[in-house]
Amino acid sequence: MRIFENLESEVRGYIRSFPTIFEKAKGALLYDEQGEKYIDFFAGAGTLNYGHNNDKISEALIEYLKNDGVVHGLDLATTAKKNFLQKFSDTILAPRNLEYKIQFTGPTGTNAVETAIKIARMVKGRSNIVSFTNGYHGLTMGALALTGNAFYRDEAYISRSNVSFMPYDGYFGDDVNTIDYLRKFLDDPSSGLDLPAAIILETVQAEGGVNVASSQWLRDLEQLCRDYDILLIVDDIQVGNGRTGEFFSFEEAGINPDIITMSKAIGGGLPLALVLLKPELDQWKPGEHTGTFRGNNLAFVASAVALEYWDNDDLSQAVKSKSEVLRNRLEEIAEKYPDANASVRGRGLVYGLELPEKNFASEVSTKCFEKGLIIELAGALDQIVKFLPPLTIKEDVLKEGLDIIDESIGEILQEKKERLTGEF
Structure with missing residues (x-):
């Protein structure tokens, strides 16, 4: 990462939250130079609704360039x-x-x-x-x-x-x-x-x-x-x-x-x-x-x-279906960890899990990254873990990412409890 620290402006942001060098991406997955896989719940801040390197889009772009289509x-x-x-x-x-x-x-x-x-x-x-x-x-x-x-x-x-x-x-x-x-x-x-x-x-x-x-x-x-x-x-x-x-x-x-x-x-x-x-x-x-x-x-x-x-409502219906999966699981997580004082809100495939304790949401994002999930924060105090996966994400990948959220919150709360216990 040294070249980025030496040459890129201090204004860089997301690279600090996710400090690895990404090399490849497909669908709802990113891979770094070491071949580590990351589930993407960030999707370019909502740019990649149709996933990374969507086959149909990539094929159309390649064909257009091969035919010397006007670029600018x-x-x-x-x-x-x-x-x-x-x-x-x-x-x-x-x-x-x-x-x-x-x-x-x-x-x-x-x-x-x-x-x-x-x-x-x-x-x-x-x-x-x-x-x-x-x-x-x-x-x-x-x-x-x-x-x-x-x-x-x-x-x-x-x-x-x-x-x-x-x-x-x-x-x-x-x-x-x-x-x-x-x-x-x-x-x-x-x-x-x-x-x-x-x-x-x-x-x-x-x-x-x-x-x-x-x-x-x-x-x-x-x-x-x-x-x-x-x-x-x-x-x-x-x-x-x-x-x-x-x-x-x-x-x-x-x-x-x-x-x-x-x-x-x-x-x-x-x-x-x-x-x-x-x-x-x-x-x-x-x-x-x-x-x-x-x-x-x-x-x-x-x-x-x-x-x-x-052209039809297939994607719309899929988003609504996956929205139910997302909401239900987040509400289960909020209920499972009452000490987190979590609350859930959102629509479609943009959801927020509010964790009001200072820096808790940031800790969750960091822990998720360590476990192979990219997820960012929102809100005036960065107190919201924001869910923004590609609309085309497969349901099993969505659930895998939600498992990481669940595990991360559980581990952080356990670590806090152990630190408090150790103090006494």
Whole structure:
């Protein structure tokens, strides 16, 4: 690992949690240079919904390159882009009766968020944006202003202007309806809340702690936006692309956002980000918002193949089935170890196991890595063990990973008990 310590920036993060050199990957498995196997419950932070080196995607990419397909084309028309647009329209938009224009941005999710808030401000002629407590929307300047976690925010470099934070669903517990709270601020001309151009949210706050908004809360938020002429932006970068069981995370609630940001798994494992916006909002002048890597032809090829998973509801049903396995086992683990004070929450194949004792979740992640499982943390205090396996993970591999979680928690609690016993 010395070359990484000597040459790579101190900003590197995940390498510190999982200190080995990975060489190969397939499906839901990673292998390091020593041939050690690791089950992947991280999936590139939700990028690898279809698994590592998916055979169909890899074959399509190899064939495209062998035929000298265009790799870089700015926003020129290419066969790869044409095929992606047609596939996305036919498979995703049309069956859901959704009408959106598709804008390709820079290659990562934060680029999509920057684009979404820029067009919202331009169309509405207002600059304020409402974001929510525990929200995570990226780390470039505009997106960072929307991100709540203090770890990422510093007076030296953050631009806090024109963003207002409001409480997410359940932030005050079950006794406070946070939509009513927000409505009160909007109704009061002396509240200090400027009428926003848009409200942006994740329907499941993955990085923020796997906080799940109820369908009713989402419908009430949509109605509030309509009542006050505010655009509704759904950030579906991590929990879209089938992560919650449906392709879009908001489908269950039956809402129709004005703007949707997408990245991560939409590229089939390759860099791709896009913004879906209602046609009347597409008020850009040609070339008014650009980027050298807006659109990625290899990702178009990969994505068009990945979208074939949505030609029927087989994957959706599989996610829902595996979601039951995941939830049931996590609840069993929480009940099995009462000393952990664990709680479970999530949807589809994004789940969180909250372990409130300081550093306990971190210890679990470390112990899991030693036993051959890659799993990361979430929440403001890194108190959530976050489950984000590929959607295509085989059920026996999912259960094997859950066994490692069970064993790791049990061993850590036993070690704590032995240390306490030794002190007396």
